[in-house]
Amino acid sequence: MDRFSPDKGTSGTLLLLLSVFFLFAGWYGYNTQKNKPVDFNTEIRPILNAQCLACHGGVRQAGGFSMLFPEEALEITDSGKPALVPGNPEASELMNRITHHDPEVRMPLESAPLSEEEIDKIRRWIEQGANWDVHWAYSNPKPANLPAVRNKKWPRNGIDYFILERLEKENFTPSAEAECGTLLRRVSLDIIGLPPTPEEVYSFCSDPSDEAYEFHVDHLLESPHFGERWAAMWLDLARYADSKGYEKDPHRSIWRYRDWVINAFNRDLPFDQFTIEQLAGDLLPNPDDQQLIATAFHRNTMTNTEGGTDDEEFRIAAVIDRVNTTWEVWQGTTMACVQCHSHPYDPFRHEEYFQFFAFFNNTKDADRDDEEPLLAEYSDDQLHQLEILAAKIDSLYKLKEGTSVQRVSFTSPENSIVSVDTLILLTEEKMKAIRPVTTPIIRELPESERRTTRFFEGGNWLAQTFEVQPGVPASLPALPDDAPGNRLGVAHWLISPENPLTARVLVNRFWDQIFGRGIVETIEDFGTQGSPPSHPELLDWLALRFMNEYQWSIKSLLKEMVTSATYMQSSAVTQDHLRRDPDNILLSRAPRFRLSAEQVRDQALAVSGLLSSRLFGPSVMPPQPDGIWRNPYSNMAWITSEGEDRYRRGIYTYLRRTAPYPAMLTFDGTSREVCVSRRVRTNTPLQALVLLNDPVYVEAAIALAKRMHSRGGDDLDTQLKEGYILALARTPGHEELAELKKFYHAVLNEFHQSPDEAGLFLENVESPDLYLASLAMTASVILNLDSFVMKE
Amino acid sequence: MKPHQTEKKPKKYAWFLSISAVLAVLTFFVVYFWLTLEDSGRADLLLFFGRFHILLVHLPIALLLLAAIMELFSRFRPFEYLGRSVTFVLVLSATASIASVFAGLMLATGGGYNESLLNSHKWWGIGVTFFTIAALVFKILPISNPKISEIIYGLTLTVAVVSLFVASHLGGSLTHGQNYLIAYMPDQLKNLLRIDMDDNAVMFDNIDEAVIFSDLVFPVFNDRCVSCHNPDRTEGDLRLDSFDHLMRGGENGPAIISRSPDNSDLFLRIIAPRNDDNRMPPGNRRPLADHQIEIIKWWILEGANPELAVNEAKLTPEIETILAQLSGKSPESPVIYDVYVEPADARAVAQLTNAGIVVTPVSREHNYLRSSFVNVEHIDPELVRSLSQIASQLVWLDLSYTPVSDEHLTIISGLHALTRLNLNATQITDEGIKHLGLLENLEHLSLVGTSVSDASLETLSELPNLKNLYIWQTNISDAGYAWLADHNPEIEADRGHVLAKPDTIILPADDEYGY
């Protein structure tokens, strides 16, 4: 029995060789797997935001550990051990905590442990040095050239390349082009907020070429109504209202600011200048009246006239609102959080809020009931009258001093001779009687009366501690060095090319208005908790183009959007769309969503021919049910406007904060107490009731019927077709026409049986025109169709 | 000579060659796959092979032990022959342990294991492989002095076996938790080895005799507080590991003030809200359970003395329900919601809802349903019959202000789970009420504005769980009302209310408060 003794040398060496080989293969596999690069923004930050920052961020630093700023995250925590040791996961207490088996020690505390995949990502991230990339929105937009696409024929401009690249990646084919009438109605509502006239529809549909389309777009951009449509968006941001808010909510004359905004859009004031004049118009070298009126942007804050309120408290509330609004409108950042604590997710410290607050804390206005400082404007003839009266007073004074001027005859009201002094008083009374139009504006306090700004402990104005100097947050570029250290400096800082946010945020707002959904869906929040951009390169490309090629011109930007093939697609929704892209994030078809409150009203008045196209002027009071205005302390009354003012565009409707116009509210209009970036679109029975029974829309239906009759003659079919073209810029389909005719005859039959009903409906009981009444009811049906209140 | 022996030499090589060939092919495939897959594929591949670790790891355990045992026995006369095959077994165990180390490394990449435990298991495992190979090498490669190689071989083999034990223990803990093995160790053995296991869900069979402090209160302290309030670690120098120490209190005075929980520092701390710094247990730990807090409060109210037994103390309703739960008995009023019930058939619910009947779960934690016919204009028996499909889930039903009549009640009587039924302003009569006798769980029944009369009182009084009965604007007479009151005092019947005119109220003269 010999022992197993193979030739000792060969088998041993062979075995050794094998084991060495094995060890090497294992080591190699293990290592390559280990150092696959981890992207902080897309893979790690979402985990931190969702699982950790609630207790280890700006609000709370449990265990002395905060992951808001990279340097803080690397500090030694209360446990005496550093939570994060770049390059060494084993030594990082964080790793131990997230993989610990004892639920009372394991992080995230008292909730489900992280998934294996998340833990592995964090381990690899720490191993690779725990680098902390800057959030995409806080790093400047990177120039990029147009992406390569397979279908070269489809794109019409730069936008389409980015959209098509994404569509092709998710193997979608773009939808066919919308047919001419729908497209023209869509672009007309988007640019000026009004429907096209039948003549425009006929002319475009007869030659629906690109040139014709561009001609129509240019024509719309030049229309004076352009400013009215886009002012609606801006006044939501500026929280414009015709009353001061809070309890008494008395009248506030600030409509001159609305005129300024409409005018600024119409003359395509570049957005950088638009910004400077509104934030710091008063600090410009000898600003004209228009630039002063522009500063009323921040005088839209509320003034509390309730008895017994502390004015300083509500002055500070107004300044806080100005800081929050500036950050939301221009930077898409929820700075409001930072009033009470460091921002929970984004890199803004608590004291940085009050450094920015200091820029706005030195204006003259102080929550006074008379809302000084005001800008008074006299109309020309008022100026003329004032000159006459002033001259009269001078001559009276001269008379008083007995200088030898020829006697001037005066006729006092009772033409009895009265003493000179009473005459002077009388004339002064007359001068005061000439009331100018006043607009609250921003004025900076002179050096001598400047306020010192202090840090609010916990955001409470009663607990002010150390003094702070004006400054901008460290996580964003510093103030341009040539910029003055005041609001003007801040305005320049916002529009400087180094600011990574302004152009992107504004381009995103315009995109949201046109396409119904921002490239960044949360247009008010570009921070780490906001939704990431669906097409990041497109957003950066458009932002850079808006700043550079277009020099901040809004009309050029809008033209680029509405002349893109993406925009010109049909908005039909296929099963495939619904299954794979229900919210139309990829823009596989044109957007289809409900019109804004202003567009719903304006369109109904326009198609029925009632709309007054008068621009500018004070707010008007179209009919509203009584009893809406019952404010305890003010006797303001809703006096329904007569004549043309009854049919003015929605933007001119008087807006009282405590009791806004009901039809506007029903279509998601806001009460403008705070800056509103997005109106959430709803679909409610109350909207149906407004379109069916609100006197404004009943009057519009009757007027439309008259127009259908005058354009269509006596033939019902042509009348109905005219009605359709007026309202929907297209002719009715066969079934639609049949449905309308069936309804028309049924109503006619009803009215035949009880003619006085028709009389009541048309408000002339003597000779009720049954046909008109039936046509008006049919017109009301058209004005209630889903397509009429939708932009399709 | 057996036929196979003749080609002995080549066969030995054949073994080696075949094993290495197989291994080579295997590694070839692995590397090939490795290069083709992208990242996620590779991670999965690693985990795929990694999972074999659990399988492979048993081989070295068995083989290495076998090798050691054979080596040991080969030292004795009758088993000498074993020595010859030890090398072979060692080769197999070395190969197996190498493979299982690789698999183990791959498995670890999946993550999700306790860091420190994983590390130590890893290194001990590698140790096993290393020493096995070392033992093999010294076994088959005789260096100059056979004596020394023998000793070293023995040494390395024993070290390999020892590290095998440690590695496998750690491995076991990784997967099944530290005390997997000792969980069901008999108590005596546990006490012998002084292992303390905590199980606070203690069920009392006879709760009345239980001593409140030692049986109900102290276990809570022991479970949740003593870990920081014990002899060697006394937070706030308060010890809770015994009654005397508890009563001695801590750095900010007495923890317990007998009879007044509101001033007892300990009590105030256990009810403080979560974000309150001096809340106990501190930081983000789970607060005490509601029933534990109620028991402690009740014990303090009853004078906080150590010997007081449950039956000697005054019981409040809340305490009774808690004691009932602690003794496993469900409290007498059969709160139906604690009995689990299957979710209702979705199609039936969809059909009902589609017909305008409101059907919603009573809460997201239950499958019990509530229903209301408020949106339904006219009722056909078919509609009511469809209710029976959710009979075992439906507990609250509102049929008020609907044209429901007696015929419908025959169907409704089948809804055995009903606890609330509202038949206000319906056309039901005494005839219909007879059918309701079957609803044993009914607790709340309102018949306001129906033509029900004394004839129904018989059925109503027999409903076992009925507590609230609303018979305002019905034909039930005063005599009937009185009969019901004394026949079944459990039922609180409401015959409607009237507001007396102010001037007719007789003011309570005794405690005059006016000035």
Place this chain on the structure above:
Amino acid sequence: MSIQNEAKIKTVEYVTRKHFLKKCVTGLGAMALGSLIGGCDSSNTIRSIDGISASPFIPKAPHFLAKAKSVIFLHMAGAPSQLELFDYKPELHKLHGQDCPPSLLDGKRFAFIQGVPKMLGPQATFRKYGKSGAIVSNLLPHFSQIVDHVTFMKAVQTEEFNHAPGQLLMQTGHSRPGFPSFGSWVTYGLGSENQNLPGFVVLLSGANQPDAGRSVFGSGFLPSVYQGVQCRSEGDPVLYLSNPDGVSRNIRRMAIDAINNINEKQYQEIGDPEIMSRISQYEMAYRMQISAPDVMDISKEPEPIQQMYGTTPGESSFANNCLLARRLVERGVRFVQLFHWGWDAHGIDKSEALNYGFLERCREVDKPMSALVLDLKQRGLLDETIIVWGGEFGRTPMLENRGGTDNPYVGRDHHNEAFTMWVAGGGFKEGFSYGETDEIGYHAVSGKVHIHDLQATILHQLGMDHEKLTYHFQGRDFRLTDVHGHVVKDILA
């Protein structure tokens, strides 16, 4: 990516439609789906494309087992004086007319009091009533008969001492405008059972609307569909409810049929799910035209009930609104909010003085609020309906001396340290009083209940965890109770 809640509603509609067609037979998910589809009326005129009328008001399951299913909130705008109604302070009576001790003044902020005001003894006589021995003043003779059904909270606290911010804090949890109101949060969380009526109805009485205007019943950043619908007693109960003159109900039915037929064709062509929900909204509007006036017409109630509440048909009186509230809750409306204005007893004007206007207010509310509690009790509805009564803050134990001089009439200034509210029904204790103030009713001594705590407790009784009822807006999950509030367990039965 955080999905905007509006998109959620759209996805609910879309998912519902998809679910309904395909995955309709599997377990709990489908059953939750059942609750998602919600009521579309079975009357044959109902448009039944796919039978879907998913609307935001579909009733939803609460987080845990609810004690109550609806709320009637009686907000006494102007802040009634607790010292004349419930919080009897014999010590204050002794100090009547003396100077206010400085300890109560320094570091404190008042709306109008300046310098050193005088103490003002209770302007009413008090007695113990009912088995619970609750102390009520002689100004509420009817209420004193129902004290055994009620839980008093005598130490309610707030930070605000001006009307508009105070009312906003009580109704929206924040003292600045722009946040959803109580009723919006509850209908957003639970939907509403009656599909033919708004889920959140607002009824105003007294000379004027609440000081903070519509924002105390607005929807804030929630979709506007959750806004309080103000029902009026004169004219259309809901704005534009009735058809224009000359348009008969029959014509309106034909018109809606024509509209929805064309819409349906449009839907076949371009497939946008939004069209289908608009179709169902028009159907709901048609049904609302019948159901709203019917429930609002209190003359349908029998005479004894009108007597019990003390109603005056045709007016917008508090009594009418209380009877209306009971009718709405009985028909499955989730949240009814009443405001009764005129309690601001400063003593500046006779219409509000403690010895004139205030007495009138007490008469206006005493009988109706008591009748409401009893009427719900006798109908078997009190235990599932929460009634809350109170103002936005209390009034000072001191006589108000606006501008340092005495006011023409007797009055008290605003006071946020401690005031009294009561709740009834909805699983609250019966005949119970929680919380105490010091001997002159200035500071809260025990059982403090902040407004956020009250809100959290009411949501709790409705089966909702106030920390889980959230809406994602501007990067944060907002709540009614902001970051505060805990459930007051001691007042729960």
